[in-house]
Amino acid sequence: GLTTASALARRPPRTGAHLAGQAPLPPPYQVPLPIPRTLKPLATTGGVDRYEITQRETTAEILPGVRTPLWTYDGTFPGPTIEARRGRPVIVRHRNELPVPTVVHLHGGRTPASSDGYPTDLVLPRDWHEPARMNGMHMDGMSGMRDPRAVESRLTRDYTFPMDQRPTMLWYHDHRMDFTAPAIWRGLAGLHIIRDDAEDSLGLPAGPREIPLAITDRAFSADGTLRYPSLDPTLRTKPGVKEEYLAGVLGDVILVNGAPWPVHEVDAARHRLRVLNASNARHYELEAVTDDGRRLDLVQIGADQGLLTTPVTHRTIPIAPAERYDVVIDFKDVKPGTKVRIINRLGSGRTRDVMAFRVTRRTKDDTRIPRTLSNDLPTWRRGEATRVRDFSFRAGRMNGGHGWLIGGKPFDPSRTDVTVRLGDVELWRLVADVHHPVHLHLVGFRVLSRGGRAPRPQDAGLKDTISLRPGETAEIITRFDAYRGRYLFHCHNAEHEDMGMMANLEVH
Ligand code: C2O
Ligand code: CU
Numbered sequence: 001g002l003t004t005a006s007a008l009a010r011r012p013p014r015t016g017a018h019l020a021g022q023a024p025l026p027p028p029y030q031v032p033l034p035i036p037r038t039l040k041p042l043a044t045t046g047g048v049d050r051y052e053i054t055q056r057e058t059t060a061e062i063l064p065g066v067r068t069p070l071w072t073y074d075g076t077f078p079g080p081t082i083e084a085r086r087g088r089p090v091i092v093r094h095r096n097e098l099p100v101p102t103v104v105h106l107h108g109g110r111t112p113a114s115s116d117g118y119p120t121d122l123v124l125p126r127d128w129h130e131p132a133r134m135n136g137m138h139m140d141g142m143s144g145m146r147d148p149r150a151v152e153s154r155l156t157r158d159y160t161f162p163m164d165q166r167p168t169m170l171w172y173h174d175h176r177m178d179f180t181a182p183a184i185w186r187g188l189a190g191l192h193i194i195r196d197d198a199e200d201s202l203g204l205p206a207g208p209r210e211i212p213l214a215i216t217d218r219a220f221s222a223d224g225t226l227r228y229p230s231l232d233p234t235l236r237t238k239p240g241v242k243e244e245y246l247a248g249v250l251g252d253v254i255l256v257n258g259a260p261w262p263v264h265e266v267d268a269a270r271h272r273l274r275v276l277n278a279s280n281a282r283h284y285e286l287e288a289v290t291d292d293g294r295r296l297d298l299v300q301i302g303a304d305q306g307l308l309t310t311p312v313t314h315r316t317i318p319i320a321p322a323e324r325y326d327v328v329i330d331f332k333d334v335k336p337g338t339k340v341r342i343i344n345r346l347g348s349g350r351t352r353d354v355m356a357f358r359v360t361r362r363t364k365d366d367t368r369i370p371r372t373l374s375n376d377l378p379t380w381r382r383g384e385a386t387r388v389r390d391f392s393f394r395a396g397r398m399n400g401g402h403g404w405l406i407g408g409k410p411f412d413p414s415r416t417d418v419t420v421r422l423g424d425v426e427l428w429r430l431v432a433d434v435h436h437p438v439h440l441h442l443v444g445f446r447v448l449s450r451g452g453r454a455p456r457p458q459d460a461g462l463k464d465t466i467s468l469r470p471g472e473t474a475e476i477i478t479r480f481d482a483y484r485g486r487y488l489f490h491c492h493n494a495e496h497e498d499m500g501m502m503a504n505l506e507v508h
Helices: 004-010 180-185 241-247 494-498
Strands: 049-060 068-073 082-085 090-096 104-107 121-124 151-154 156-161 169-174 189-195 210-218 253-256 263-268 270-277 284-290 298-303 306-314 317-319 324-330 339-344 353-362 387-398 401-406 418-420 425-432 436-440 446-450 465-468 473-479 485-491 502-507
Touching: 082 090, 090 121, 104 156, 121 156, 151 156, 169 180, 169 270, 169 324, 180 494, 189 210, 189 270, 241 494, 253 353, 270 317, 284 298, 317 324, 401 485, 425 436, 425 465, 465 473, 485 494
Parallel strands: 049 090, 082 189, 121 151, 210 270, 263 353, 387 425, 418 502
Antiparallel strands: 049 068, 090 156, 104 169, 169 189, 210 253, 270 324, 284 317, 284 339, 298 306, 298 324, 339 353, 387 401, 425 473, 436 465, 436 485, 446 473, 485 502
16 A cells, blocks of 8 residues: 555664674774875866766775775775865766766755756766666666666766855765665765865864764675665565665664774864765764763754854754764863764664764864854745745655655656746745655755744754654745756655655756
């Protein structure tokens, strides 16, 4: 029936651990936190920064003693970080040396449609012929290629990002139709940070005191390979695996910047943590706890789309897939030699642990958190909205099986679901059956209400992803003021997205 998928998705989360055989896991807080390297531009002439990224297979030692095959951007997971300046365009040439077609999307970018990574705008690998190599469980995976507007290029594609937007931390990841979730799971994700002079002059913690944290979960087999149920023919028929796929795939190993439960040494000073939940389906609620049981304040300075107007202090931060929180934490009252653990309150057993900071020494700290962080945060009043639209995010039937639908329909690249006029302000009411992190391409939005009440303090600022909770209706408001063309909105539970929960948004 129509509600079965959502009933399945409500069951307690399963993890890869219920499947036989697992590589030995390291104790927490032993592996040093890696910081993804910053990519060097090939050229910086003509006011443009040009980069090249090769998508290729490699292996890495993620768990001690075993090698994990990965799909990577330029050989690492996460991929290299791109550092951009506001208003200075970035062109990234992606070269596909993977065995499958790929699509690159810069999540949170105000990007012309031709470079936004529409799910059928494929970069084909050298030897790609036919769908025989497709591993899809629920579809043949080729439906997108039948889209008359599909664009395919072989081996390379140049993506142009104008960077005409507020400074913030974006991320780039694969977005191929029906296969986004397994591609991200295998490693296709990286960070992309935009800065400007105004932000640089605020005096926030910087350099080694600014730390990107891309949090993911993964499941591993005994030989170190990543477990992903729909791609593993031996697992597909096992009970529980289909439900796991439908709800979204969870892992029992928490990785930060690709390392399991890492530790990072810090001075007893303020640090700026740029947190991304890059997990396919796992939600976290983060808190920082000292060895003697004190909880440290998490001072939020920015959201998905850049700085808040004023800082907001939280005890815990819930973070859904694809959301970012820009947070300052002050270690000044933490005794040198002791740790501050970052805990996931929603986890159990080992998924409760995320990472730790080991405080090494007292130091002087001349950073600050200004009371006014930015004064360009857009606000839109209800009365400005020229349209109010309603969208439901619910389970339903798709291709004769279970799927996830927006407004009762699964994704179809040849159908336009919403047409908006360039420059219009619109108010959207979103309602969910189970937890769905809903993401709009192209624009940032504000959260107006949640469950008929004021938004949570953690909904502050300009967002591009909203964590829509079970049974809840939320109102968001935005102006579609960037570019004309075909864009997307979708659930960012990556398995939900692959199983239909995506829709077309035409700006004209
Ligand atoms: Cu982060 Cu449409 O994606
Ligand atoms: Cu969803």
